[in-house]
Amino acid sequence: MSSPYGTGAYVHIPFCERRCDYCDFATWTDRSHLMAAYVDACVSHAQALRREHPGAIDHVFFGGGTPSLLPPDDLGRIVDALQPTPDAEITVEVNPDSFSDRHARVYAASGVNRISMGVQSMDDEVLVALGRTHNRDNVAQAVRAARGAGIEHVNVDLIYGSPVESFRSWIASVSAALSDDIDHLSCYALTVEPGTPLGASVAAGTARAPDDDDQAAKYEAIDELCESAGLSWYEISNWARPGGECRHNQNTWAGGNYLAVGAAAHGFMDGARFWNVRTPERYIEAVSTTGDPVAVRVPQSLQDRYVETLMLGLRTRTGVDLAGWPDAVIQTAADLVDIGLLVAGGRSAPPNFDQSGRPSQTRDADSCHGADGQRFSLTRRGRLLASHVMSELASHLPDGR
Amino acid sequence: MQFDISQSRCFSIIAHVDHGKSTLADRMLEVCNAVDPRDMRSQYLDTMDIERERGITIKAQNARLTYKNHTLQLIDTPGHVDFSYEVSRSLAACEGVVLLVDASQGIEAQTLANCYLALDNDLAIVVALNKIDLPAAEPERVASEVEKVLGVPAEECLYVSGKTGEGVTELLDAVIDRIPAPTGDPDQPLQALIFDSVFDTYRGVISSLRVMNGVLDAAQPIRFLNTGTVHPVDEIGVRLPVNTPVKQLTPGEVGYLIAGIKNLDEARVGETVSTAAHPGTALEGYREPKPMVFCGLYPVDGDEFDELRESLDKLALNDASFTYAPETSHALGFGFRCGFLGLLHMEIARERLEREYNLSLVATAPNVQYKAFTTDGNMTEVHNPSELPEASRLDHIEEPYSVISIISPSEYIGTIMDLAQTRRGELQRMDYLSPERVEIVYDIPMAEIVMDFFDVLKSRSKGYASLDYEIGDYRTSKLVRVDVLLNGQPVDAFSTIVHTDKAYDYGRKMAAKLRELIPRQMFDVPIQAAVGSRIIARETVKAKRKDVLAKCYGGDVSRKRKLLEKQKEGKKRMKHIGRVEVPQEAFVSALRLDD
Numbered sequence: 002m003s004s005p006y007g008t009g010a011y012v013h014i015p016f017c018e019r020r021c022d023y024c025d026f027a028t029w030t031d032r033s034h035l036m037a038a039y040v041d042a043c044v045s046h047a048q049a050l051r052r053e054h055p056g057a058i059d060h061v062f063f064g065g066g067t068p069s070l071l072p073p074d075d076l077g078r079i080v081d082a083l084q085p086t087p088d089a090e091i092t093v094e095v096n097p098d099s100f101s102d103r104h105a106r107v108y109a110a111s112g113v114n115r116i117s118m119g120v121q122s123m124d125d126e127v128l129v130a131l132g133r134t135h136n137r138d139n140v141a142q143a144v145r146a147a148r149g150a151g152i153e154h155v156n157v158d159l160i161y162g163s164p165v166e167s168f169r170s171w172i173a174s175v176s177a178a179l180s181d182d183i184d185h186l187s188c189y190a191l192t193v194e195p196g197t198p199l200g201a202s203v204a205a206g207t208a209r210a211p212d213d214d215d216q217a218a219k220y221e222a223i224d225e226l227c228e229s230a231g232l233s234w235y236e237i238s239n240w241a242r243p244g245g246e247c248r249h250n251q252n253t254w255a256g257g258n259y260l261a262v263g264a265a266a267h268g269f270m271d272g273a274r275f276w277n278v279r280t281p282e283r284y285i286e287a288v289s290t291t292g293d294p295v296a297v298r299v300p301q302s303l304q305d306r307y308v309e310t311l312m313l314g315l316r317t318r319t320g321v322d323l324a325g326w327p328d329a330v331i332q333t334a335a336d337l338v339d340i341g342l343l344v345a346g347g348r349s350a351p352p353n354f355d356q357s358g359r360p361s362q363t364r365d366a367d368s369c370h371g372a373d374g375q376r377f378s379l380t381r382r383g384r385l386l387a388s389h390v391m392s393e394l395a396s397h398l399p400d401g402r
Numbered sequence: 403m404q405f406d407i408s409q410s411r412c413f414s415i416i417a418h419v420d421h422g423k424s425t426l427a428d429r430m431l432e433v434c435n436a437v438d439p440r441d442m443r444s445q446y447l448d449t450m451d452i453e454r455e456r457g458i459t460i461k462a463q464n465a466r467l468t469y470k471n472h473t474l475q476l477i478d479t480p481g482h483v484d485f486s487y488e489v490s491r492s493l494a495a496c497e498g499v500v501l502l503v504d505a506s507q508g509i510e511a512q513t514l515a516n517c518y519l520a521l522d523n524d525l526a527i528v529v530a531l532n533k534i535d536l537p538a539a540e541p542e543r544v545a546s547e548v549e550k551v552l553g554v555p556a557e558e559c560l561y562v563s564g565k566t567g568e569g570v571t572e573l574l575d576a577v578i579d580r581i582p583a584p585t586g587d588p589d590q591p592l593q594a595l596i597f598d599s600v601f602d603t604y605r606g607v608i609s610s611l612r613v614m615n616g617v618l619d620a621a622q623p624i625r626f627l628n629t630g631t632v633h634p635v636d637e638i639g640v641r642l643p644v645n646t647p648v649k650q651l652t653p654g655e656v657g658y659l660i661a662g663i664k665n666l667d668e669a670r671v672g673e674t675v676s677t678a679a680h681p682g683t684a685l686e687g688y689r690e691p692k693p694m695v696f697c698g699l700y701p702v703d704g705d706e707f708d709e710l711r712e713s714l715d716k717l718a719l720n721d722a723s724f725t726y727a728p729e730t731s732h733a734l735g736f737g738f739r740c741g742f743l744g745l746l747h748m749e750i751a752r753e754r755l756e757r758e759y760n761l762s763l764v765a766t767a768p769n770v771q772y773k774a775f776t777t778d779g780n781m782t783e784v785h786n787p788s789e790l791p792e793a794s795r796l797d798h799i800e801e802p803y804s805v806i807s808i809i810s811p812s813e814y815i816g817t818i819m820d821l822a823q824t825r826r827g828e829l830q831r832m833d834y835l836s837p838e839r840v841e842i843v844y845d846i847p848m849a850e851i852v853m854d855f856f857d858v859l860k861s862r863s864k865g866y867a868s869l870d871y872e873i874g875d876y877r878t879s880k881l882v883r884v885d886v887l888l889n890g891q892p893v894d895a896f897s898t899i900v901h902t903d904k905a906y907d908y909g910r911k912m913a914a915k916l917r918e919l920i921p922r923q924m925f926d927v928p929i930q931a932a933v934g935s936r937i938i939a940r941e942t943v944k945a946k947r948k949d950v951l952a953k954c955y956g957g958d959v960s961r962k963r964k965l966l967e968k969q970k971e972g973k974k975r976m977k978h979i980g981r982v983e984v985p986q987e988a989f990v991s992a993l994r995l996d997d
Contacts, residue, residue, distance in 0.1 A: 237950060313959070
């Protein structure tokens with residue numbers, strides 16, 4: 002499906018120095034000996050994909066894992082293989098621990114113009130409780146390194162709601178992050194996933210689960226602090242200065258195409274979701290033998306498309322356009338407007354080209370500008386209850402395909 | 403061996419749970435070579451899994467043994483107070499009983515009740531003190547206790563061990579010496595007493611019976627004197643203990659009857675069998691079973707309603723004292739209001755439904771049958787709290803009382819009296835059976851013992867106290883119905899009838915429990931307990947503030963979509979109480995009994 006954000010490529014780097022207690026991503030801490038072969042596989046897979054899809058690549062996202070663990074030149078080889086357009090957004094997720102001035106310089110030279118830093122908290126005690134290795138000072142240093150090398154966009158990822166984190170500590174974390182020279186902030190509610198050390202501790206009763214009310218209060222605090230620092234929310238867990246939004250992710254939420262490079266990477270092309278084999282060994286092997294590392298490919302049904310449009314679109318400030326949807330869904334949306342969870346209207350896509358350049362004065366009223374007839378987006382209270390809103394709307398979709 | 407009435411003995415073994423009845427019966431079968439050693443298994447006569455597990459007998463079995471030229475006919479009795487009518491019919495088929503008492507423990511309440519029943523029927527009593535192999539056995543103390551409560555001289559008590567077999571032949575000798583032979587006239591019209599009936603899928607009803615007078619002939623059609631129905635006989639026989647067909651059963655003989663009967667109601671315990679051609683008069687003591695305890699049974703999964711109905715049909719085939727009728731609950735959906743003889747009967751029925759028929763069930767709190775009198779003088783029998791007439795029309799309510807007898811080591815008297823007092827019991831008397839053991843008798847409302855009385859009694863007395871109860875009369879009590887409201891809407895499954903003094907307690911407990919179980923909604927949900935329009939307890943489930951996934955990027959889409967679809971499916975299965983959505987599991991958990 003085409004989106005206003007073009008076509009992207011996601012590259013997965015499944016290596017970490019150690020695993021964080023809450024993490025359920027595909028990543029390994031004992032396979033650094035595979036890195037060289039892995040990069041070669043990514044390069045040759047990327048080249049093959051480009052032969053198959055010769056159109057423009059408008060954004061590339063290196064996620065992980067910890068992409069900054071790769072030798073920086075190797076990362077550049079993968080960028081080259083993907084041949085993105087000259088003004089493409091190229092993001093690399095980095096760990097403040099493994100991000101040096103040298104990384105920053107080589108990245109910038111490779112065309113990387115956006116750094117996303119997994120910081121999680123600025124409170125050293127909370128960092129220990131989350132199983133993280135860096136500290137507050139690393140972060141400021143890493144931000145300075147990126148800026149110094151001329152990298153235009155810097156994001157910081159925070160996680161909130163650990164039971165050892167006080168409300169005050171959280172406010173301090175957000176404020177500290179905002180005081181660094183960044184143009185984007187992602188804040189994620191700590192989620193207990195089964196199969197993680199945290200999940201096991203909660204199940205065993207040795208760790209407390211995060212508290213919903215605490216997380217709700219912290220979310221409201223983020224929104225206040227970001228807005229007053231000039232970063233507006235544009236997706237449930239993301240705030241940015243105007244022009245600082247991540248186009249790669251906006252493309253995902255808009256249902257746009259993106260290629261998938263690397264083990265366990267997911268992609269979406271022309272109405273089908275697919276993902277590559279999970280382990281780096283199998284990925285390397287598949288690329289070198291059959292040349293096709295895709296493990297599963299699922300064509301999107303009409304029903305899937307409706308549900309995904311709701312689920313992804315409603316996360317964004319753009320909202321969803323329900324024109325042409327079943328009357329029951331539109332009626333339900335109107336009911337949700339009445340109870341203050343949805344607002345009619347939404348910021349017209351694509352928001353990147355917003356001309357005002359100024360943060361809004363009022364949050365929800367702002368969503369209404371550029372309203373078109375059947376567009377709905379979440380209010381702040383609605384954002385906190387997004388799953389409820391989505392399932393209410395989805396429950397009025399006709400069953401079947 | 404030809405049956406000779408003068409060389410025959412009919413007897414039952416009366417024993418408390420765990421006092422070793424089944425093990426003793428096993429030894430008797432061995433001494434008499436009744437079962438091939440290769441087929442012998444422990445507790446041979448207990449046929450149901452539940453019986454073997456719980457060590458209680460639900461359906462009586464019987465066996466004919468040959469010992470020293472005598473025919474010993476062992477008539478087993480059901481092992482629980484809920485089945486006292488069945489016990490009384492079994493005893494009516496005997497001339498004597500073996501009272502089996504654990505020599506390390508002493509006589510228990512229910513054993514005593516059954517013994518009194520035997521004495522009332524003028525049966526001979528042979529006392530056997532069991533488990534004398536145990537180091538903790540105190541046969542002398544227990545013998546003097548028996549002498550005190552039953553008047554059987556201590557020196558007449560036999561010492562046995564079902565485990566080692568010690569004293570078993572002496573016991574059988576005593577059965578022959580002390581229990582009289584049956585009497586009966588073969589020339590009279592046939593009178594045979596049914597003391598047990600079971601349903602067999604292939605053969606229909608199989609009844610156990612004892613011929614009192616006349617001759618039961620396989621070739622002659624029979625008539626049931628109470629129901630009046632006539633049937634040709636398929637098969638009669640004796641249990642050796644393997645079923646062995648015979649042509650005739652004569653006075654004093656115990657055997658079984660199969661007559662192509664499809665419904666247990668026609669061959670109930672206490673029924674008299676006669677010949678169709680020359681019917682005699684019915685034997686005394688026949689009674690229609692009357693359920694005393696009721697509860698609603700619902701499938702946890704509403705789709706299993708049909709399976710539940712079929713299973714109840716099958717269960718009733720084998721249990722004539724069990725009743726059921728369809729009912730609907732707003733909270734629980736379609737189910738049945740079921741009636742049972744007592745608490746254990748209810749528990750066993752539930753367990754069999756879940757285990758043998760593989761159903762997952764929710765049971766509402768058990769209740770007794772109330773009599774509600776309205777101001778216009780009419781009386782309504784109330785099986786379900788929702789049937790109670792509204793307060794403005796209600797004059798008064800009567801509830802059934804029972805007489806309970808508790809036997810316990812004397813050190814627990816205080817805690818037991820405290821328990822009975824809080825359950826509205828009125829002390830009738832207290833007798834010391836020995837310096838260490840006491841019998842306490844209370845009048846107490848049935849409603850107070852149907853819930854958890856027995857369990858609490860057991861835990862307060864560290865398992866030593868035993869309980870027996872007898873159904874008493876109806877009395878007027880200050881009773882009210884407590885309703886539980888969710889966001890102002892009553893939830894029928896939680897309505898209950900309680901004594902005024904306990905209404906507040908129940909209401910508060912239920913509201914607090916539900917507050918933990920009802921998931922948070924988009925709005926505050928008040929939970930109230932009310933008597934009529936008066937609110938007696940209140941809790942609030944605060945509105946949900948957060949229900950959102952932290953992230954949803956490229957790799958999450960498929961998984962999150964499935965999660966959303968699952969949530970959407972879950973929504974469909976929610977019960978709606980007004981605007982409040984409640985998962986069925988919340989009701990199920992709230993109904994689970996706890997402290």
